[in-house]
Amino acid sequence: MMYQHKKSDKLFREALKYLPAGVSSNARLWQSTCPVGMPCSIYIARAKGSHIWDVDGHKYIDYRLGFGPVILGHSYEAVRKELHREERKGSVYALNTEKEIIAAKLIRRFVPSMQLMRFANSGTEATMHSLRVARGFTKKEKIVKFEGHYHGAYDYMLFSTDAKFDALGRKPVFMSEGIPKAMQKLVHVARWNDFHGIEKLLRKRHEEIAAIICEPVMGNAGVIPPKPGFLKHLRQLCDKYNVVLIFDEVKTGFRLANGGAQEIFHVKPDITTFSKSMGNGYPVAVFGGKKEIMQEIGPKKVVHGGTFSSNPVSLTATIATLRELQRKSVIASMQHYGKQLINGIVDVFAERNVDFVIQGYATMFQLFFTKKRAWEYRDIKHANLMLFSKLHLELLRHGIMVDEDNEEPLFTCYSHSKEDLEKTLEAFKHAALRLK
Numbered sequence: 001m002m003y004q005h006k007k008s009d010k011l012f013r014e015a016l017k018y019l020p021a022g023v024s025s026n027a028r029l030w031q032s033t034c035p036v037g038m039p040c041s042i043y044i045a046r047a048k049g050s051h052i053w054d055v056d057g058h059k060y061i062d063y064r065l066g067f068g069p070v071i072l073g074h075s076y077e078a079v080r081k082e083l084h085r086e087e088r089k090g091s092v093y094a095l096n097t098e099k100e101i102i103a104a105k106l107i108r109r110f111v112p113s114m115q116l117m118r119f120a121n122s123g124t125e126a127t128m129h130s131l132r133v134a135r136g137f138t139k140k141e142k143i144v145k146f147e148g149h150y151h152g153a154y155d156y157m158l159f160s161t162d163a164k165f166d167a168l169g170r171k172p173v174f175m176s177e178g179i180p181k182a183m184q185k186l187v188h189v190a191r192w193n194d195f196h197g198i199e200k201l202l203r204k205r206h207e208e209i210a211a212i213i214c215e216p217v218m219g220n221a222g223v224i225p226p227k228p229g230f231l232k233h234l235r236q237l238c239d240k241y242n243v244v245l246i247f248d249e250v251k252t253g254f255r256l257a258n259g260g261a262q263e264i265f266h267v268k269p270d271i272t273t274f275s276k277s278m279g280n281g282y283p284v285a286v287f288g289g290k291k292e293i294m295q296e297i298g299p300k301k302v303v304h305g306g307t308f309s310s311n312p313v314s315l316t317a318t319i320a321t322l323r324e325l326q327r328k329s330v331i332a333s334m335q336h337y338g339k340q341l342i343n344g345i346v347d348v349f350a351e352r353n354v355d356f357v358i359q360g361y362a363t364m365f366q367l368f369f370t371k372k373r374a375w376e377y378r379d380i381k382h383a384n385l386m387l388f389s390k391l392h393l394e395l396l397r398h399g400i401m402v403d404e405d406n407e408e409p410l411f412t413c414y415s416h417s418k419e420d421l422e423k424t425l426e427a428f429k430h431a432a433l434r435l436k
Contacts, residue, residue: 007055008043015041027067030404047074049415052401060401061420063410067403068219068251068364069276071334072324073415079280079320086316092308099315106322107278107286110258113268117288118297119310123250123275124152126287127213129304130271131156134211134244136302137293144201144212144243146192148221148377148407151213151248155179160189161220162407165381192218192376193227199237206241211271216261219251221407222383223360224374231267238270244293250275250285255363255411258325282317283308330414331363337421338362338412344425352432364409367391380407387435394431400424 015022022041023029029040043055050073052062062074072079100119108114120126131143143156147168151157158179159172167173172189188205190198192214202209216231218224238245247269252261254277262268270293275285288294296302308314324330339362349356349367357373360366368374369384388406395402400423402410 005042005054005056005058008041011043011055012041027405049073049075050413050417050420058396058399060396060399061416061424062401063412063424064401064403064408065411065413066281067276067408068255068411069279069281070411070413071255071277072280072321072330073413074281076280076324076415078324079282079317082320083282083313083316087313089312091313092311094307097310097312097315099312099319100310103286103315103318103322106319106326107274107288110254110322110325111260111262111272111274113262113272113290114286114288115291116294117286118294118304119315120275120285120287120306121283121308121314122152122285123248123273124154125306125309126250126273126275126285127151127157127246127248128154130246130273130287131211131213132304133271133287133293133296133302134246136296138210138242138244140208140210142186142188142205142208142210144188144190144198144209146190146214146377148192148218148224148380149213149215149248150220151215155183156187157213159184159187165378168378191378192224193230194376195227195230195233198234202237202241202243206243209241209243211244211246212238213246213248215248215251216265216267217252217256217361217364218377219364219409221377222366222368222374222380223364223409224376224379225359226265227375231265235267235269244271245269246271246273248273251364251409254278254322254325255331256361258331278321279314279317280321282314284314284318324414328414333414334412334416335362337416338365340421341412341424344421345428348425348428348432352435354432354435360409363412366406366409368406390435391431394434395427398427398430400427 012022045053045055050061052060104117135141147160150161158175161175163173172184172187188201190201212234234245247262249260249272253274257263271289273287297304342358355371356367356369358365358367359373369387370382374380385406392402392404
């Protein structure tokens with residue numbers, strides 16, 4: 001089957017003249033796949049439902065879904081219709097609208113822990129402001145994060161996310177040039193699912209620690225869940241030592257369940273951040289939590305603001321998306337589809353006598369070529385990442401879009417169909433035959 005990207009390649013070469021590295025986000029460079037025949041960046045022409053088309057005319061069943069935001073489907077009619085009706089009225093006013101109250105009521109209905117909240121534009125903004133609120137509330141400065149957990153592209157949190165395994169140790173690992181060295185002193189990095197390690201850290205350092213921030217399920221490192229009782233352990237430690245517990249549910253929110261990961265694990269954080277799925281692809285985010293903590297925000301107190309925060313267009317997308325989740329069995333449908341997909345993939349590779357594990361949830365999961373499942377970021381070193389790169393390319397050739405990064409999940413959406421399932425599993429069969 002011929003598979004070329006001449007137009008994408010041409011556009012990428014042109015982009016190099018205007019954009020650093022040819023892209024507007026580093027994650028859009030498919031570096032590991034380039035040597036085996038792929039352009040370094042695919043250019044997209046359009047998307048609809050569960051499908052996406054590139055500029056070379058290739059049609060794919062989409063399991064990247066914009067890194068997870070597209071929960072209903074691309075250009076979903078009920079959202080698009082409401083959004084276009086709203087944008088005729090205007091797009092940004094730098095004043096308040098009733099949309100904020102409507103959206104906040106819907107979010108609190110789904111997530112009762114969100115007693116007070118503020119809207120933002122991205123997951124990065126939401127987590128960044130959450131840390132400031134935690135510091136303002138506790139009057140402490142240091143933050144605990146976990147290896148492999150990603151909380152946005154800003155100085156405080158760009159430590160030990162996608163680090164080389166042999167570089168991990170006691171000190172936080174810088175993930176970018178340009179971060180002041182002083183920032184390293186404000187961050188403690190712990191190991192995920194290490195009950196003893198996190199307890200020892202808080203017992204020793206709690207007087208300087210304002211917050212623990214975590215993805216309740218690691219959505220940026222192959223969908224690594226918490227071990228039974230680990231989130232409750234964090235909750236108990238934070239209560240004991242006056243530390244704010246922050247759940248970064250940017251990926252898991254409204255996707256694992258209507259109420260996010262905290263609904264599944266029955267653990268209420270002090271602050272939660274949401275983005276991605278809440279707007280079905282439109283730029284919007286929210287952070288919120290306990291009333292006594294969130295009331296730290298205000299004039300002469302903790303600063304939060306943004307010209308485009310709570311703009312009526314993005315909030316319209318949020319309201320329309322959450323109402324669809326409220327009215328229809330969206331999550332149940334996605335879970336049904338995802339379970340069939342996972343079972344089918346298991347059957348394909350079981351027949352090929354290949355060492356593999358699939359971990360995660362029906363709406364968000366990943367495949368690793370390894371003998372043992374991952375319980376922390378360091379466990380990924382046992383996976384055959386190059387074999388996954390070959391799988392990625394073979395799937396693309398058969399019209400299946402997954403991310404080239406083995407740590408980025410496959411996502412399902414409400415628009416995936418029975419026909420999509422059949423074509424996807426057929427593509428996995430063909431791809432498996434070519435793997436060595």
